[in-house]
Every structure is written in structure tokens, then in C-alpha cells.
Amino acid sequence: MSASIRRLTPLHAPEAAVGVQAIRALESQRLGAERGASPSPLMERAGWDAARLLRALNPAREPVHILCGPGNNGGDGLVCARHLRQMGDDISVYLPESVSRTADQAAALAAAIQAGVTVFTNPSPPKTTRWLVDALLGIGAQGPVHGALAETLHLWAQHPARRLALDLPSGLDADSGADGGALRCDHTLTFLRSKPGLWTGAGRGVCGEIWLSTLGEGLISDDAPLAPIQLGGHHLITDWLQWSPRSRQPHTSHKGRQGDVFVAGGELLGAGLLAAQAALWSGAGRVRLASAQNSLVLPHSPELILDALDGLDRHPNQTVVVGCGWGNQSSQPLEHLIERAARLVLDADGLNAVAHNPNLAQTLRSRSPLARASILTPHPLEAARLLGCDVSTVQRDRLAAAQAIAEQFRCTVVLKGSGSVIAHPNRQPWINTTGHNALATAGTGDVLAGWLGGLWAQSPTGDPQHLAAIGVAWHGAAADAVPTGSAPLTATELIKAMYALHPHSMI
Numbered sequence: 240m241s242a243s244i245r246r247l248t249p250l251h252a253p254e255a256a257v258g259v260q261a262i263r264a265l266e267s268q269r270l271g272a273e274r275g276a277s278p279s280p281l282m283e284r285a286g287w288d289a290a291r292l293l294r295a296l297n298p299a300r301e302p303v304h305i306l307c308g309p310g311n312n313g314g315d316g317l318v319c320a321r322h323l324r325q326m327g328d329d330i331s332v333y334l335p336e337s338v339s340r341t342a343d344q345a346a347a348l349a350a351a352i353q354a355g356v357t358v359f360t361n362p363s364p365p366k367t368t369r370w371l372v373d374a375l376l377g378i379g380a381q382g383p384v385h386g387a388l389a390e391t392l393h394l395w396a397q398h399p400a401r402r403l404a405l406d407l408p409s410g411l412d413a414d415s416g417a418d419g420g421a422l423r424c425d426h427t428l429t430f431l432r433s434k435p436g437l438w439t440g441a442g443r444g445v446c447g448e449i450w451l452s453t454l455g456e457g458l459i460s461d462d463a464p465l466a467p468i469q470l471g472g473h474h475l476i477t478d479w480l481q482w483s484p485r486s487r488q489p490h491t492s493h494k495g496r497q498g499d500v501f502v503a504g505g506e507l508l509g510a511g512l513l514a515a516q517a518a519l520w521s522g523a524g525r526v527r528l529a530s531a532q533n534s535l536v537l538p539h540s541p542e543l544i545l546d547a548l549d550g551l552d553r554h555p556n557q558t559v560v561v562g563c564g565w566g567n568q569s570s571q572p573l574e575h576l577i578e579r580a581a582r583l584v585l586d587a588d589g590l591n592a593v594a595h596n597p598n599l600a601q602t603l604r605s606r607s608p609l610a611r612a613s614i615l616t617p618h619p620l621e622a623a624r625l626l627g628c629d630v631s632t633v634q635r636d637r638l639a640a641a642q643a644i645a646e647q648f649r650c651t652v653v654l655k656g657s658g659s660v661i662a663h664p665n666r667q668p669w670i671n672t673t674g675h676n677a678l679a680t681a682g683t684g685d686v687l688a689g690w691l692g693g694l695w696a697q698s699p700t701g702d703p704q705h706l707a708a709i710g711v712a713w714h715g716a717a718a719d720a721v722p723t724g725s726a727p728l729t730a731t732e733l734i735k736a737m738y739a740l741h742p743h744s745m746i
């Protein structure tokens with residue numbers, strides 16, 4: 240591939256993603272003096288890069304069918320068709336009848352027909368097609384796909400052809416990752432910049448391999464004015480080296496200098512135990528586990544210090560992890576912990592309790608003015624409870640949901656799920672790009688909460704959003720070490736896999 244087309248891998252994710260508004264601004268800036276040519280030089284470049292990528296993906300030059308929509312995304316498809324036709328490939332195009340076209344699209348259509356491209360208005364799949372290019376809708380898609388385009392996607396849903404989406408799978412919302420009926424593609428070639436919707440919500444499930452064409456721009460210049468959303472891959476783990484007290488500690492260091500974690504266990508002993516073990520393996524010097532069933536813990540983890548729920552009062556400067564397996568225990572000790580924790584990681588039932596109890600919610604909110612930072616780690620259902628909405632509302636716009644919780648409670652928020660979002664009040668969110676569904680097993684959330692507590696205890700003055708992004712990337716990177724579709728990763732195995740990624744064990 241040329242320098243202007245790059246594969247974006249989850250582990251070594253791209254710099255950042257920007258939303259549709261910023262892409263539009265960038266487009267006008269790039270067009271600048273060249274405005275007026277039709278098809279635009281950017282569309283020409285998009286179609287050319289699409290043709291070259293398809294040539295690389297389809298070396299046997301099997302028949303290609305290109306679904307073109309009424310806007311400029313369809314224009315990209317038509318330019319791609321023209322180039323492939325001129326290279327002698329077996330190309331056909333579908334274009335819905337009697338739609339109003341953009342000027343660029345109309346020009347691209349005229350040029351494609353002149354080059355000998357066959358254009359069908361019947362959406363039925365040709366039998367011989369081996370590759371399908373989805374150029375129906377791009378960043379102009381508004382809501383779920385409807386009308387003739389929806390019927391076309393439906394007709395193709397069962398077709399075995401391999402699929403390449405241009406800019407993004409049609410119907411995927413570029414800003415939020417909401418699924419508006421997109422086909423699951425094998426590859427997506429996105430233009431100018433990566434978009435947040437490719438990486439969260441339905442994005443990862445429908446995009447396949449993600450490629451970026453900067454449309455001829457060499458090095459990406461400073462995107463700061465575009466308010467980019469950071470994408471957090473594997474590099475975050477090595478960022479940890481800059482912070483990790485362990486890598487900087489003198490030879491004479493001792494456990495008291497490596498950070499103390501207090502895990503308040505609940506009715507489900509295993510959850511607290513997993514969180515405590517994760518905190519320990521993350522590198523924390525001492526981990527206390529307070530549990531009603533302490534006698535059962537010892538044979539499993541003699542390294543843990545067993546304590547009572549009021550143990551925080553004796554050693555107040557600990558990072559508290561609470562909520563994992565909390566169950567329906569009384570809210571009184573929970574309120575005390577939320578109020579007193581120097582640093583708080585609140586998970587699972589702790590979040591449910593906050594959602595249902597206004598006093599707890601108020602206690603949580605009042606931490607921020609006292610300069611006591613908190614990290615909340617809801618999954619989508621817990622997030623919905625915190626926001627008083629349903630899960631589908633959260634999943635339709637995960638970035639907005641995470642940000643709303645962060646603003647409401649003045650906390651850092653990790654909204655878990657495909658493309659975890661790490662939000663913080665008044666800042667742009669991060670989207671995590673590591674991990675896959677091997678993490679969908681019981682206890683992996685407890686491991687994340689404990690690991691975050693462990694990292695935070697080691698770097699108590701660290702920025703909680705950056706630290707949470709590191710922990711989440713680390714958690715996902717451990718899963719990425721296991722091939723997709725292989726056996727699930729149990730929570731205990733996950734802790735070991737995360738330990739294996741410690742920067743000091745990678746050196």
C-alpha cells in the first residue's frame with residue numbers, strides 16, 4: 240500500500256478520531272483553491288485509493304459489484320468503478336433510480352459510464368459477484384438506513400461476497416457507532432481521518448479490518464483544533480513506564496512505597512477476591528481485602544491482608560475498590576467508603592446502589608469539590624441505571640452517555656463494552672481499541688476494577704482519566720494476545736495474561 244493508505248490495528252491504533260463536523264471542516268480546508276473541479280480532487284483520490292486497496296485485497300481479480308448511493312459516498316464508489324474498469328477488471332455498479340445526485344456524484348457517474356462501467360438500477364445481487372463494495376452511505380447518513388437503500392442492504396445481507404466499505408459501513412453512525420442497519424464488512428477504507436464510530440458501539444463489529452486513506456496528505460498535521468478523541472491502544476501500556484513507581488524505585492524500596500489498595504468485598508466473595516488479586520498482580524505493594532467471609536479467602540490468596548469493612552479508618556490513605564460482588568449489603572458501609580476513600584474505584588453493585596439511592600449519589604458527587612477523585616466502571620446496563628434511561632439509549636451514543644455520567648458525578652467514567660469509552664468532566668473522551676469478546680466472561684470486570692485500583696495506588700497523583708485509559712488498554716491487550724474466536728479467557732487467566740504484559744516483564 241502507498242504511504243497514504245495505512246491499516247489501523249487495534250493494538251497500534253491511529254493517533255485520534257474526529258467527528259463528522261470536523262471532517263467537513265477539514266474537507267473544505269483541503270479543497271481550498273481546488274474547489275470547483277468535479278468530481279472533486281478528494282473524491283477522485285478516495286475512489287482511486289479504494290480501487291488500489293481492492294486490487295490488493297482481490298489479487299485474483301474476481302468480479303466486483305459496487306453499491307452506490309445518492310451522495311458523495313456513492314460518488315467515491317463510481318470513481319472506484321471507473322478505475323477498476325480502466326484496469327480491465329470485471330465491474331458492475333448498482334445505483335438507485337431517480338434520486339437527486341450531488342454535482343460530484345453526477346460527474347463521477349458520467350465519467351464511469353463513459354469508461355464503460357455497467358450500471359444497474361435493479362438491486363438484486365449478480366450471481367458471479369465475489370467482492371461487494373459498499374458505497375451507499377458515508378458520513379452523510381442520518382439515522383437508520385431507510386427506503387431503497389435499506390432494501391438493497393437487506394438483499395445483500397446473506398450474499399457470500401467479501402465486503403469492502405468505503406468511508407464506513409452504510410448506516411453506521413460515524414460519530415457514535417450507533418448501528419442503523421449496516422452490513423458486516425470484512426474491510427473498511429475510511430477517508431481523511433479515523434472516526435469515533437468505527438471504534439465503539441457497533442463499529443468494531445461491522446467494520447472488519449480498518450484502513451485509513453488520508454487522501455494524499457502525508458504526515459497528519461496537528462489535529463488539535465479538530466478536538467480529536469484519543470484512541471488508546473497498546474502504546475498506553477508503555478506510557479505506564481513514565482509513571483510506574485516500580486520502574487523508578489530505588490533498590491532499597493519496600494512494600495509500603497508501592498501503594499496500598501483496600502478492596503471492600505461483598506456477598507459474592509469471588510468478585511472481591513478477583514479484584515484484590517488483580518490489584519496485587521498490577522504491582523500494588525499491599526492489598527487489603529475486607530470480606531464477611533475472610534476465613535475462606537486465606538487458602539486462596541495468602542498474600543492478601545484480611546481486614547474488616549471499617550479497616551479503611553485505620554489506614555485512610557488507600558485506594559479503595561468497592562462494588563465488585565457487593566450484592567444487597569447495607570448501604571451504610573458503602574456510603575462511609577465513598578465518603579472517606581482517598582481515591583475511589585466504584586464498580587458493579589456499588590454503581591447500582593448509587594443509581595437507586597439519592598444519598599449515595601450525593602455523597603459521590605460531593606467528592607470532587609473535596610479533591611477526591613473517583614473512577615466509575617459501569618457496563619451499559621449500569622450506565623443506563625445511573626442515567627435513568629434504557630440500555631439502547633446508552634448504546635446508541637456511548638460517548639455521550641459516558642460523558643453525561645462523568646459530568647453528573649464529576650468523576651472519571653469507564654463505560655465498558657465494545658470500544659470502552661473513558662470520559663472525564665470537561666474533556667474529550669478516549670476510546671479504547673484493544674480487546675475483544677474473549678473478555679465476555681464472568682469476573683473480567685472485577686479484574687479491571689482491581690487492576691485500576693492497583694495502578695492508581697502506585698501513582699496516586701496520576702491523572703485518573705489517563706490512568707483509566709492505561710488500565711483499560713492493558714486489560715484489552717491481554718485479550719488480544721489470545722486469538723479471536725478461541726477459548727474464552729477466564730478472569731484468573733486474564734490476571735496472568737495482564738501480568739505478562741507488565742512493561743518490566745516486556746523489557
Ligand SMILES: NC(=O)C1=CN([C@@H]2O[C@H](COP(=O)(O)OP(=O)(O)OC[C@H]3O[C@@H](n4cnc5c(N)ncnc54)[C@H](OP(=O)(O)O)[C@@H]3O)[C@@H](O)[C@H]2O)[C@@H](O)CC1
Nearest residue numbers: 266281282310311312376377378379380381383384385406
Ligand atoms: N469529507 C470528505 O473529505 C470527503 C468525503 N467524501 C465522501 O463523501 C461522503 C459524504 O457524502 P455526502 O455528504 O454526500 O453524504 P452521503 O454519506 O453520501 O449520504 C448522503 C445521501 O444519503 C441520503 N441519506 C442520508 N441518510 C439516509 C438514511 N438513513 N437512509 C437512506 N438515505 C439516507 C441523503 O438523502 P437526503 O437526506 O439528502 O434526502 C443523501 O442523498 C463521505 O462519507 C465520503 O465517502 C469523499 O468523496 C472525499 C472526501
Ligand SMILES: [K+]
Nearest residue numbers: 373376407409
Ligand atoms: K459506505
